[in-house]
Amino acid sequence: MKRTVAQLADGRDIIYFDEADSAVRDLVDHRELPPRPPASQLRHDPLVDEWVAVAAHRQSRTFLPPSDECPLCPSRGGRLTEVPASDYDVVVFENRFPAFSEGTGRCEVVCFTADHDASFASLPPRRVRTVIDALADRTAELSADPAAAQVFCFENRGVEIGVTLHHPHGQIFAYPFLPPRTQRMLAAARAHATRTGGRNLYTDVLAAERAAGERVVAENPHWTAYVPAAARWPYEVHLAPHRQVPDLPALTSEERDAFGPLYLDLLRRFDALFGVPEPTPYISAWHQAPVREDRGLGYLHLQLYTIRRAPGKLKYLAGSESAMGVFINDVPPEAAAAALREA
Amino acid sequence: MKRTVAQLADGRDIIYFDEADSAVRDLVDHRELPPRPPASQLRHDPLVDEWVAVAAHRQSRTFLPPSDECPLCPSRGGRLTEVPASDYDVVVFENRFPAFSEGTGRCEVVCFTADHDASFASLPPRRVRTVIDALADRTAELSADPAAAQVFCFENRGVEIGVTLHHPHGQIFAYPFLPPRTQRMLAAARAHATRTGGRNLYTDVLAAERAAGERVVAENPHWTAYVPAAARWPYEVHLAPHRQVPDLPALTSEERDAFGPLYLDLLRRFDALFGVPEPTPYISAWHQAPVREDRGLGYLHLQLYTIRRAPGKLKYLAGSESAMGVFINDVPPEAAAAALREA
Numbered sequence: 001m002k003r004t005v006a007q008l009a010d011g012r013d014i015i016y017f018d019e020a021d022s023a024v025r026d027l028v029d030h031r032e033l034p035p036r037p038p039a040s041q042l043r044h045d046p047l048v049d050e051w052v053a054v055a056a057h058r059q060s061r062t063f064l065p066p067s068d069e070c071p072l073c074p075s076r077g078g079r080l081t082e083v084p085a086s087d088y089d090v091v092v093f094e095n096r097f098p099a100f101s102e103g104t105g106r107c108e109v110v111c112f113t114a115d116h117d118a119s120f121a122s123l124p125p126r127r128v129r130t131v132i133d134a135l136a137d138r139t140a141e142l143s144a145d146p147a148a149a150q151v152f153c154f155e156n157r158g159v160e161i162g163v164t165l166h167h168p169h170g171q172i173f174a175y176p177f178l179p180p181r182t183q184r185m186l187a188a189a190r191a192h193a194t195r196t197g198g199r200n201l202y203t204d205v206l207a208a209e210r211a212a213g214e215r216v217v218a219e220n221p222h223w224t225a226y227v228p229a230a231a232r233w234p235y236e237v238h239l240a241p242h243r244q245v246p247d248l249p250a251l252t253s254e255e256r257d258a259f260g261p262l263y264l265d266l267l268r269r270f271d272a273l274f275g276v277p278e279p280t281p282y283i284s285a286w287h288q289a290p291v292r293e294d295r296g297l298g299y300l301h302l303q304l305y306t307i308r309r310a311p312g313k314l315k316y317l318a319g320s321e322s323a324m325g326v327f328i329n330d331v332p333p334e335a336a337a338a339a340l341r342e343a
Numbered sequence: 344m345k346r347t348v349a350q351l352a353d354g355r356d357i358i359y360f361d362e363a364d365s366a367v368r369d370l371v372d373h374r375e376l377p378p379r380p381p382a383s384q385l386r387h388d389p390l391v392d393e394w395v396a397v398a399a400h401r402q403s404r405t406f407l408p409p410s411d412e413c414p415l416c417p418s419r420g421g422r423l424t425e426v427p428a429s430d431y432d433v434v435v436f437e438n439r440f441p442a443f444s445e446g447t448g449r450c451e452v453v454c455f456t457a458d459h460d461a462s463f464a465s466l467p468p469r470r471v472r473t474v475i476d477a478l479a480d481r482t483a484e485l486s487a488d489p490a491a492a493q494v495f496c497f498e499n500r501g502v503e504i505g506v507t508l509h510h511p512h513g514q515i516f517a518y519p520f521l522p523p524r525t526q527r528m529l530a531a532a533r534a535h536a537t538r539t540g541g542r543n544l545y546t547d548v549l550a551a552e553r554a555a556g557e558r559v560v561a562e563n564p565h566w567t568a569y570v571p572a573a574a575r576w577p578y579e580v581h582l583a584p585h586r587q588v589p590d591l592p593a594l595t596s597e598e599r600d601a602f603g604p605l606y607l608d609l610l611r612r613f614d615a616l617f618g619v620p621e622p623t624p625y626i627s628a629w630h631q632a633p634v635r636e637d638r639g640l641g642y643l644h645l646q647l648y649t650i651r652r653a654p655g656k657l658k659y660l661a662g663s664e665s666a667m668g669v670f671i672n673d674v675p676p677e678a679a680a681a682a683l684r685e686a
């Protein structure tokens with residue numbers, strides 16, 4: 001893989017990850033871009049002791065443009081996009097409308113393919129490996145920033161969960177604080193370690209799921225995919241390596257190669273679940289250990305879930321979920337696992 | 344107000360709250376109803392030490408029926424509904440498709456009016472008082488159950504946030520555990536009390552918001568409505584009494600009477616915000632102190648927010664919010680307060 005770093009017209013970084021070592025990325029971004037927006041604010045909510053990002057400039061962000069105005073496509077036929085190249089494999093650049101920026105974190109966009117009409121599920125395994133290498137590269141580099149507390153790689157897919165650009169892409173956030181959910185995970189892992197003389201919580205949960213087998217959807221020698229016993233979402237799968245590692249950079253080459261086929265299989269099962277032509281909306285979220293503290297309490301894994309509970313029906317986060325944090329799941333996890341195995 | 348308790352055909356409780364003391368509620372529910380569904384399961388998520396309710400029977404719940412099949416309308420013209428009466432003011436009954444039931448909590452439905460086409464915002468202040476009295480009654484009764492840990496009264500409004508019945512109604516949940524968000528609130532309140540020699544956190548936050556004034560939307564001698572400085576949602580208002588009380592039953596008659604006009608004013612501002620005919624979807628959530636423990640740390644208040652961020656655009660809980668618990672708000676709270684004051 002060849003890695004090339006360049007800058008966009010307004011000074012943002014762009015990094016190409018090319019599968020061919022012969023790739024040359026020397027085109028200059030000739031657009032006249034407005035100055036970068038002011039940094040977003042971090043505000044502290046005293047009632048729950050949590051941080052909220054206020055990013056007013058995002059209200060004017062690009063919203064579901066037609067495909068011939070897609071800013072994530074390569075620059076072709078005289079149309080200049082966010083990517084000053086006529087083609088690319090995987091490319092990462094700083095978000096033009098970031099939720100976090102300049103001293104309060106960083107937001108990057110990762111394009112999985114130059115093909116506007118593709119989806120992650122349609123990528124070849126080789127490309128998935130390139131994406132994983134790119135995410136590992138970004139995690140390592142962003143983790144080196146003393147202001148970063150956690151690096152979060154994720155994909156939102158589908159207008160049903162608010163995607164504003166159709167081109168297949170994910171995002172990478174470097175948070176300047178530990179997110180509330182990570183805090184809860186670390187507290188639970190710490191309590192478990194205390195109770196058990198130092199055992200890793202996720203290691204024990206994964207071993208129990210593999211032993212039970214009832215909720216396992218798919219596995220290979222390096223990874224297991226299962227529906228957690230207390231799943232929050234109608235169809236939710238956790239995909240974990242068999243070896244405790246804190247983050248993506250710590251995965252071996254074999255583990256990275258083994259991830260793609262299993263994940264692609266899972267995504268295709270998600271799309272086949274409901275027997276409808278519309279692809280299944282999903283959130284795919286990599287949980288990594290914090291950048292500095294409590295590295296040994298973490299355990300890299302992916303949480304993949306859809307908000308669709310039936311054809312034409314979505315799971316909404318209404319009063320109980322959004323005000324109280326209590327999830328109500330209408331699909332028993334064992335039934336979800338069976339449906340995914342059969343899909 | 345006259346309170347009458349009865350039972351539905353399958354044994355569920357129904358409680359009428361009538362504004363006329365002359366009301367007679369003696370009609371029998373003659374429907375042949377299937378047995379009540381099995382109790383939902385509570386499952387513990389070890390990764391975050393939280394409870395999730397698994398309620399498989401809810402997948403078959405009534406979903407957006409036409410208005411002539413509404414189960415919340417009075418029983419008229421031979422059509423038998425959930426309410427065996429030809430009219431009602433406010434009525435509460437146990438949910439036929441509960442998220443929590445039988446030893447794992449309780450779920451009730453509260454109908455605000457017999458008028459299918461009304462909305463909370465269209466109720467007269469007198470009716471809001473009856474609703475508050477009904478919620479206070481239910482809070483007191485459900486709190487007496489030794490299995491209850493917190494009582495949560497809320498309204499989801501609008502199909503955009505998943506409402507499955509259009510008839511104006513709210514819900515009451517008695518949780519058998521402390522919800523995660525309440526746990527966080529109590530932890531923050533406890534830390535504040537320790538730091539300040541016993542001061543109540545919410546009392547201090549409310550005093551600061553009233554002193555600053557910048558985010559205050561409306562007020563009267565008993566209540567203040569303001570956009571919190573670290574609002575999560577595009578338009579979010581907290582409505583709090585000026586006196587620290589743990590829950591709705593503790594409100595005086597004057598405080599209850601003063602709530603209605605201010606809340607109705609707020610709801611109408613929400614509906615006027617976007618200049619579109621479609622009513623604004625919202626979640627309206629009463630935060631009450633836990634039933635038994637930490638009563639002095641709590642402070643009754645209502646959190647009202649919409650997921651609409653602009654005409655035709657919703658705020659979605661995508662990767663950052665749902666996987667990490669980190670909210671990104673595109674509307675500065677001061678701008679939201681100004682827009683609500685002017686609406």
